Amino acid sequence: VGNTVFVGSNVSAGTNGVGNIAIESRIGGVTLDSASVIDVDTGFITIDSAQSISSEATLTAELVDLQAAALITASSGSKRIRATAGAGINIVSEKNLDVEVATTNAGSININALGDLFVSSVNAKGGGDVTLTSGSGLIVEDARIANGDAEFNATTGDITINNEVTVQATTGGDLRVNAETGNIIIDTASTLSIADRIDLSSP
Numbered sequence: 001v002g003n004t005v006f007v008g009s010n011v012s013a014g015t016n017g018v019g020n021i022a023i024e025s026r027i028g029g030v031t032l033d034s035a036s037v038i039d040v041d042t043g044f045i046t047i048d049s050a051q052s053i054s055s056e057a058t059l060t061a062e063l064v065d066l067q068a069a070a071l072i073t074a075s076s077g078s079k080r081i082r083a084t085a086g087a088g089i090n091i092v093s094e095k096n097l098d099v100e101v102a103t104t105n106a107g108s109i110n111i112n113a114l115g116d117l118f119v120s121s122v123n124a125k126g127g128g129d130v131t132l133t134s135g136s137g138l139i140v141e142d143a144r145i146a147n148g149d150a151e152f153n154a155t156t157g158d159i160t161i162n163n164e165v166t167v168q169a170t171t172g173g174d175l176r177v178n179a180e181t182g183n184i185i186i187d188t189a190s191t192l193s194i195a196d197r198i199d200l201s202s203p
Contacts, residue, residue, distance in 0.1 A: 019043040026050055032057035124148055151176045158182040166193045
């Protein structure tokens with residue numbers, strides 16, 4: 001398709017130095033096929049799309065930075081990630097993941113890590129929910145939902161809220177926190193401002 005970027009093979013950088021990979025589509029979208037591996041090990045991967053980013057590839061880097069005017073869907077093997085989208089964010093990580101920022105102007109934000117998940121900032125500015133799920137422990141520093149619900153889940157570890165969670169909505173506006181086998185810890189310095197219900201569930 002014209003004006004798009006498609007990657008269906010393996011791409012690596014940094015065999016002689018740190019190495020970074022930058023992918024940009026100034027008019028169309030970016031698609032990374034499931035058969036491809038985008039690998040810079042200790043460097044950065046930057047993907048900037050005028051439309052959507054759809055990645056089934058393994059993105060391996062110290063930092064992955066994703067920016068799209070529409071929807072972001074990505075599988076990440078990176079240590080850290082940043083994502084800014086116009087219409088929703090869906091991220092799955094096969095290991096521990098630090099989310100430095102995840103912001104969308106419209107649509108929901110769904111982030112799932114098989115290991116520990118640390119979220120510095122997540123912000124759903126338009127209509128949409130925020131769902132954060134960890135296979136181990138979950139730490140949330142700052143979460144803002146303008147018109148939707150928030151759900152925090154941890155399979156085996158604790159869920160800790162360290163700073164501020166704000167959930168607003170014209171209808172709904174709930175916060176659900178579910179630690180299947182661990183504890184729920186809301187730091188004494190934290191502020192929770194929730195439009196409707198707060199449900200906290202742990203063993």
